[in-house]
Amino acid sequence: MKNNFFRIAGITFMLSLSLFVLTCCSFGSQKEQSSKITLNFFNQKPEISTQYQKLARLYHAKHPNVNIQITTSGQGGGAAALQAKFASGEAPDIIMLGGLPEIDRYKEHLINLKNLQASKNIIPALVSGGLSNNRMVGIPVDLEAYGWSYNKAVFAKAGIDVSKITNYSEFLKAVQKLNAEKKQLGLEAVFGFNGGDTNSIASVSAQFTSLPYNNNLVKAFKSTTFSWKYEKQMKQYYDLIKKYNVQPILSVKYDPSVQDLFFNGKVAMIPQGNWIIPTLDGLEKGYVQKNLGMLPFFVKNSGSARILTGSSWYLGITNDHPHREKAAKDFINWMYTSKQAQNVIINEMRFVPATKNFDVSRLPDDLSKEIYRIGTSKKAQAPIHKQYPNGFTNQALGPYMQRYFVNRISWSNLKKEVSAKYRQLREIQSGE
Incomplete structure (x- = not known):
């Protein structure tokens, strides 16, 4: 009896011990599973x-408990x-936002990023584009330049010295010369503007x-009227495009305009702007360094004209998933501060970084270096088209300008409708 008692007690103890070990293993497995995070990046x-996917893989390799799911939707x-x-209740953790109107739409969902390490090194001129009620809720994706991209080889063949184009009159002379010699130069037209794209019109x-x-940017965002102060110059340039562009102008799409024309x-x-750089160098390595230059628009018809520089896109972190906020912050900090991430951003995305005190010699082409110098100078001038009301570009400005291009509306009627x-x-949208 005594031996049976100890035998049963021993078996009971072993079973209890096994159950305890299994429970601990299960708990440990659950704990490990619960520590894994998937961040949704829109x-x-x-x-x-593709480059964002690479950044996600590189980050996961260093932080195996963090997966980053990239969802992409763009082009309008x-x-x-x-x-x-x-x-649908599936708010992403990290979102890319275009302009203050879009930031304003999601302001209740966005956390303050002011104390983020990545925020402390942003080019000061770009900060205002990510503000909402004096809170820094967006970090600029990159530094972009807006102007005329010109083909150096074509200009050289035409004998045009770009350094002498310092006002609208000289720009017009160059356009007329290129048009007069287009057969010898092998041109279809002087311009290859993609008139079918409302975003390019904006x-x-x-x-x-x-x-x-x-x-x-903030003043432009708060404005209740569309400014026609430089209407004369605007009409001059749009008329110039209309006259010397590949026809029919509304059939010209973005990709063919860059990749073919x-x-x-x-x-x-x-x-x-410089967003065409990765496409061009993807088609031929070294093409940008050899063939791509940029000219400003001469709005005031003086030699002080500069290429506009700013950021169209800002990254924000939502407050919809508090347990993932820290992971989202850590990933953004890594993107903006680690050399590994920056190498992908400048060499594969071909972005000009939105951070101050960047070593410009690391940028792979002279145009990017020049854009960084212009964009970080005290005289930098930002474009404000991303501050137009939501829907304005696609519902009004773009369609009416397209009608103007094909002579289906007068300039005066265009002004009236757009305004x-x-x-x-x-x-x-302001709720007034």
Whole structure:
């Protein structure tokens, strides 16, 4: 009996011990599983989706408990796709936002990033584009330049000295010379503007609507009227595009304008910025260094004209998932401060960094270096088109300018319609 008692007691003890060990293992496994985090990152720039995926993999390799899921939607559909995410209760952790109107739309969902390490090194001129009620809720993605991208080889063949183009009159002479010699130069037309893209129409308009606000993004965002102060110059440039562009102008799309017309020297200029750099160097290594230059728009018709520089996109962190906020902050800090991430950003995305005191010699081409110098100078001038009311570019400015290009609306009627729609959208969105 006694032996049986000890035998049963021993078996009971072993079973209890096994159960305890299994419970501990299960608890440990659950704890390890619960410590794994998946961050949802909503990206509105399809052209850099692959590079963001690479950054996510590199970060995961160093932080195995953090997975980063990249969702990309852009080319006009990004804003609607992001709204759908929030409406369905699936708010991302990190979101890319375009301009103060979009930041204002999600301001209740965005946390203050002022004390983030990444925020402390942002180029001061870019900070205002990420503010909401004096809170820094967005960090600029990069430094972009807006102007005329020109083909150096075409200009050289035409015998045009770019350094002498210091005002609108000289720019017009160059355009007329290129047009007169287009057969010898192998040009289809002087310009390859993608008139079918409303966003490109808006970025050109910024050349004339930014100066009235002294390039102040917040003032432009609060404005209830569309500025026509530089209407004469705006009309001159749009008329020039209309006259000397590849036709039919509304059939010209963004990708062909860059990858075929400009790259192959079929046009001399397109009004685009440094975001075309990765595409061009992807088609031919070293093309940008050899062939790509930029000219400003001469709005005041003086030699003081500068290429506009700013940031179209800002990254924010939402407050919808508090237990993932720290992981989101750590990832953004890594993107903006680690050399490994910066190497991908400047050499593969071909971004000009939005951070001050950056070693400009690390940038892979002379144009990017020049953009950084301009964008970090005290005389830097920012474009304000991202501060137009939500929907204004696609519903009003773009469509009416497209009608103007094909002579289906007069300039005076265009002004009237654009002004009315701007005022209406601003009033609705400001809640007044």
